[in-house]
Amino acid sequence: MLNPSLLVPPDVANVEVRVAPVGIALFGSITTKEPDRSLGVFFRKVHEAALAESLTELAVDVRGLSFVNSSAIRLFIDWAIWVSQPGRPTYRLRFVRNPSVTWQRVSFPAIAQLAAAHVVIEDGK
Amino acid sequence: MAEQREPTPPERPLVLMRFRPVWTYIDGVREFCRFFCQTTFKTSDLAERASVVIQETLENAVKYSTQGDDAELELRIQNHGEQIEFSVSSLPDPRHLSTLREELSSIASQTPEEAYVAAFLRAATEPDASSRLGLARIRHEGRAELSLEEEPGGRIRITATGTLC
Numbered sequence: 001m002l003n004p005s006l007l008v009p010p011d012v013a014n015v016e017v018r019v020a021p022v023g024i025a026l027f028g029s030i031t032t033k034e035p036d037r038s039l040g041v042f043f044r045k046v047h048e049a050a051l052a053e054s055l056t057e058l059a060v061d062v063r064g065l066s067f068v069n070s071s072a073i074r075l076f077i078d079w080a081i082w083v084s085q086p087g088r089p090t091y092r093l094r095f096v097r098n099p100s101v102t103w104q105r106v107s108f109p110a111i112a113q114l115a116a117a118h119v120v121i122e123d124g125k
Numbered sequence: 126m127a128e129q130r131e132p133t134p135p136e137r138p139l140v141l142m143r144f145r146p147v148w149t150y151i152d153g154v155r156e157f158c159r160f161f162c163q164t165t166f167k168t169s170d171l172a173e174r175a176s177v178v179i180q181e182t183l184e185n186a187v188k189y190s191t192q193g194d195d196a197e198l199e200l201r202i203q204n205h206g207e208q209i210e211f212s213v214s215s216l217p218d219p220r221h222l223s224t225l226r227e228e229l230s231s232i233a234s235q236t237p238e239e240a241y242v243a244a245f246l247r248a249a250t251e252p253d254a255s256s257r258l259g260l261a262r263i264r265h266e267g268r269a270e271l272s273l274e275e276e277p278g279g280r281i282r283i284t285a286t287g288t289l290c
Contacts, residue, residue, distance in 0.1 A: 014152070031155075031180065033148050069180055070259040077248050102173045106266050110245045 002049055002058075010038040015065075017042070023059030023094070030065065030072035040075050047082050050091050061096040062104060063124050073107050077114065084115035096124045139165070140202035146190035146215065154200065155179045158211075161202070166289055171209070175202075178211045178267040178285045181259035185283070186215040189225070195278075204289070211269070212284040214276060222281065228257050229273055232264060241265035 001021035009017035012035070015028040024046055030039065050058045060079070076095070083093045095111070097104040112119045140161060144150050158179045163172035183198070190196050199214040217225070232240045244261035263269055269287035276282055 029152075031152055067176060067180075069184060070262055073258065073262075074248050077245060081249050102170075102266055103177065103262075106241075107245075110242050113242065114245060114249050 001053060002046065002055075007042075007046055007049060010042050012038045015039070019046070020059075022057075023061065025061035025064060027064035029067040030075075031067065031069045033071070035069075035072050035075055036078075039072070040078065043075055043079055044082075047079065051089055054089070055091045057092040057094055059094045059096055061124070063096060063098040063101075065104070066101065068103060073103075073111075076107075076111050080111050080115040080119050083118040090118060092120055093118060094120045094122055096122045098125075099123050136203065138201040138203045140200065142200045143197050144200075146187045146192070146196050146198050148184075148187050151180060151183045151187065154183060158200075158202065162209075166209075168290060171289060174267045174269070174287060175209075175211065178263050178269055178287070181263050181267075182211065182213045182283055182285060184259060185225075186213045186217075189217040189221040190215050191218050207289050208286055209289055210284055210286045212282050214280055214282040216278070216280050219279065222275075225281075226273065228260055229271055232257065232260050232271070237261075237264040237268070 002019060002023070004019040004021070007019045009019065012030070012032060015026060015030050017039070018025045018027070032038070046058070060076070079093060083090045093115075095108050097108050099105040108121045112121050140158065142154065144154070155176055159172045159176045162175040163169060179200070183200070186198050190198065193216075196216050201210070201212045203210045203212075232244075235243060241261045241264070244258045248258050260271060263271060263285050267285060267287060269285035272284045272286070274282045274284070
């Protein structure tokens with residue numbers, strides 16, 4: 001289980017990150033110029049915490065993210081690559097999406113193709 | 126006496142905005158365009174597609190713009206029958222123009238879905254591939270075709286053309 005008190009999300013305009021023992025949930029929109037410097041660093045910490053805790057699965061709930069730019073999509077691509085490194089310990093990365101939101105419906109199947117054995121897409125309500 | 130025809134007046138855009146190439150303006154401009162498309166054409170699908178098109182074209186324009194006094198961006202939205210055009214004119218740093226041409230040419234050589242998946246693969250393997258991802262999103266998520274025109278004075282205009290529904 002993740003320890004939310006050890007994973008303090010960065011302060012990024014228009015986006016809220018909530019940490020739970022089973023993963024994270026994102027709300028708002030991500031349109032900053034270099035989200036890799038803030039959210040990307042935080043996602044990496046969550047990834048490392050999941051490995052340290054030997055989690056078998058981690059949820060990233062994006063249903064509350066109404067809009068993102070391509071630099072933000074890139075963060076999810078990076079995460080899919082982190083969990084699919086051959087020969088390293090890993091876990092299943094479960095993206096929970098709302099398929100009625102266009103960017104979520106279209107982009108997550110493409111992300112899952114990059115790491116089919118380690119990434120799961122769940123359609124939430 | 127031959128009848129003299131009035132010259133056709135130039136088509137007036139539905140939206141015409143000019144502003145400095147500053148990142149922090151993009152959110153406001155995108156949200157206005159989303160509201161405009163939703164309100165004018167009564168379709169949330171178009172409003173969502175417009176958001177992707179505006180965000181990614183403006184991000185590219187701001188990233189690659191020069192920063193001098195004439196570095197203004199111009200955004201136009203025009204409607205011709207069932208088609209809608211979003212175009213952004215900018216004054217890019219000349220070093221980026223050939224890269225942009227190559228990106229557009231590469232993307233245009235594939236179907237929107239193929240180009241989209243290829244852009245994801247490239248982003249997964251190359252550290253600096255976000256530009257093509259943005260352009261690929263415009264074609265696939267925004268369902269719009271892209272064209273590039275070079276204008277006098279070193280300005281360029283990227284136009285994304287899609288359908289209303």
